[in-house]
Amino acid sequence: MQMVELETAGIVKRFGTLVANDGIDLSVARGEVHAVMGENGAGKSTLMSILYGMQAPDEGSILLRGQEVRFRSAVDAIDHGMGMVHQAFKLFNSLTVWENVVYGREPRRGPALDRRAAIAQVAALAERFRLSVDPTARVGDLSVGVRQRVEILKALYRDARILILDEPTAVLTPQERDGLFDVIRTLKADQRTILFVTHKLHEVMAITDSVTVLRQGRVTERIATRDTTPAEIIRAMTGRVVNLTVDRKPATPGAAVLDVQALTVGTGAKPVVDDLSFRLHAGEIVGIAGVAGNGQTELIEALTGLRRPDGGRVTLSGRDVTETDVEAHRAAGLAYVPEDRAVTGTARAASAADNLLMGYQRKAPFAEGLRLNAKAVAEHARRLIGRFGVKIADETVPVGTLSGGNLQKVVIARELTHQAPLLIAEQPTRGVDVGAIEFIHAELVAERDRGRAILLVSAELSEILALSDRILVMYEGRILADIPAGAADEDRLGLLMAGRTGQAA
Numbered sequence: 001m002q003m004v005e006l007e008t009a010g011i012v013k014r015f016g017t018l019v020a021n022d023g024i025d026l027s028v029a030r031g032e033v034h035a036v037m038g039e040n041g042a043g044k045s046t047l048m049s050i051l052y053g054m055q056a057p058d059e060g061s062i063l064l065r066g067q068e069v070r071f072r073s074a075v076d077a078i079d080h081g082m083g084m085v086h087q088a089f090k091l092f093n094s095l096t097v098w099e100n101v102v103y104g105r106e107p108r109r110g111p112a113l114d115r116r117a118a119i120a121q122v123a124a125l126a127e128r129f130r131l132s133v134d135p136t137a138r139v140g141d142l143s144v145g146v147r148q149r150v151e152i153l154k155a156l157y158r159d160a161r162i163l164i165l166d167e168p169t170a171v172l173t174p175q176e177r178d179g180l181f182d183v184i185r186t187l188k189a190d191q192r193t194i195l196f197v198t199h200k201l202h203e204v205m206a207i208t209d210s211v212t213v214l215r216q217g218r219v220t221e222r223i224a225t226r227d228t229t230p231a232e233i234i235r236a237m238t239g240r241v242v243n244l245t246v247d248r249k250p251a252t253p254g255a256a257v258l259d260v261q262a263l264t265v266g267t268g269a270k271p272v273v274d275d276l277s278f279r280l281h282a283g284e285i286v287g288i289a290g291v292a293g294n295g296q297t298e299l300i301e302a303l304t305g306l307r308r309p310d311g312g313r314v315t316l317s318g319r320d321v322t323e324t325d326v327e328a329h330r331a332a333g334l335a336y337v338p339e340d341r342a343v344t345g346t347a348r349a350a351s352a353a354d355n356l357l358m359g360y361q362r363k364a365p366f367a368e369g370l371r372l373n374a375k376a377v378a379e380h381a382r383r384l385i386g387r388f389g390v391k392i393a394d395e396t397v398p399v400g401t402l403s404g405g406n407l408q409k410v411v412i413a414r415e416l417t418h419q420a421p422l423l424i425a426e427q428p429t430r431g432v433d434v435g436a437i438e439f440i441h442a443e444l445v446a447e448r449d450r451g452r453a454i455l456l457v458s459a460e461l462s463e464i465l466a467l468s469d470r471i472l473v474m475y476e477g478r479i480l481a482d483i484p485a486g487a488a489d490e491d492r493l494g495l496l497m498a499g500r501t502g503q504a505a
């Protein structure tokens with residue numbers, strides 16, 4: 001009989017009239033990898049933030065190894081052996097790996113920080129848990145996958161017995177994901193307990209021992225992974241059957257909507273975007289695959305008017321927009337779903353209605369002279385909230401309190417409903433649940449079939465493969481390969497994304 005490491009009994013958390021956690025019982029054995037799943041807004045993040053001491057529950061209790069605990073803060077939770085790797089890493093980019101890991105708990109020799117001991121301890125910890133990382137490297141120079149390892153090291157350095165991983169694979173390549181899974185296995189062998197929050201069913205099946213499914217703040221399923229199936233988990237999450245494959249006919253591309261010629265961002269010997277050319281046509285979805293940090297961000301900034309390129313030309317619907325700003329790009333026919341929904345995608349303090357309108361307020365039927373037609377704005381918002389299944393009380397609520405996935409739906413809803421010839425969608429389904437992924441994918445394909453040109457940037461290779469008619473692989477600022485979707489698979493793309501053309505050919 002395995003020992004129970006973590007238990008919750010009847011956890012309740014309310015926000016006004018909304019019950020985010022409605023009596024949650026969780027039970028996780030020591031050394032278990034336990035998945036926590038549920039639709040957007042089901043209450044996963046709320047529960048994790050309670051387990052990590054960031055919020056106090058209104059009711060219920062947490063038991064660690066049979067003892068009831070009450071965390072007063074995250075520091076208190078850490079002192080009790082809790083660790084958490086957030087989706088947005090909390091590291092200092094200008095500091096080294098070891099400085100980040102020991103920060104706040106530095107080994108000392110007398111009053112002075114013992115640098116050598118710190119580096120040695122971090123190196124030993126990395127070796128023990130097979131977290132390959134150079135302790136003296138600067139964090140800002142590291143890839144996303146390695147930075148995630150630094151976060152895990154930070155938790156282990158504080159002797160985390162229970163590690164919460166919040167959608168840890170969202171930004172990883174397949175190879176990095178496999179590396180993370182190896183680390184998880186090593187942690188498990190050392191009797192560490194893992195809570196794995198994810199929307200990805202294949203990962204749950206691959207790495208976890210058991211699953212708790214939440215729905216509207218309640219547990220609808222608690223089962224050993226080997227005794228269940230993805231379809232059963234989906235039913236527990238959504239109460240319905242979800243189609244995981246995208247129905248899609250071959251594309252019939254029309255005229256070029258976006259023409260990028262010799263685009264360069266950055267100067268010097270190695271620009272971030274390096275002499276890059278491609279065309280995107282009406283009625284096709286072109287996917288950009290690449291490990292974060294290979295120039296995709298800068299490419300998209302240059303294509304959307306957020307940044308002036310240092311060379312080359314961008315033509316949108318026949319207009320040269322190279323030197324123009326975002327507004328001019330929008331006017332020429334750009335819709336844009338940005339990667340960072342919380343910062344550039346939405347205004348957190350503004351209502352859902354305002355967020356669903358943003359950027360389009362001067363168009364009919366919303367503009368009435370210099371004023372807004374409030375009725376049209378509200379109706380438009382209510383229609384989109386219903387159609388996209390945004391979980392929100394009504395359109396007047398500020399979007400800052402929405403769960404991550406619901407915020408993403410707001411951005412997608414806004415950008416899909418305006419008939420711009422070009423849609424640039426960055427990580428369109430990051431953090432959204434299976435049901436919403438099914439819906440968003442079907443909408444993107446429908447938009448393509450209506451003749452839109454869609455540029456899809458995604459770290460999710462299965463998404464690139466499911467949707468793209470053509471795939472461009474970016475590596476070090478260049479397009480390393482331009483392949484028809486039929487000729488691509490995860491392994492080949494993974495190798496290309498790591499810059500390895502030889503093996504992939």
Ligand SMILES: Nc1ncnc2c1ncn2[C@@H]1O[C@H](COP(=O)(O)OP(=O)(O)OP(=O)(O)O)[C@@H](O)[C@H]1O
Binds near residue numbers: 404406
């Ligand atoms: N500070 C807050 N104030 C008001 N409501 C909140 C707050 N935090 C969360 N909520 C609400 O609680 C519910 C649960 O949100 P939570 O973030 O826990 O969901 P989730 O399962 O993590 O969703 P996702 O998969 O989208 O991240 C949502 O309806 C959300 O809008």
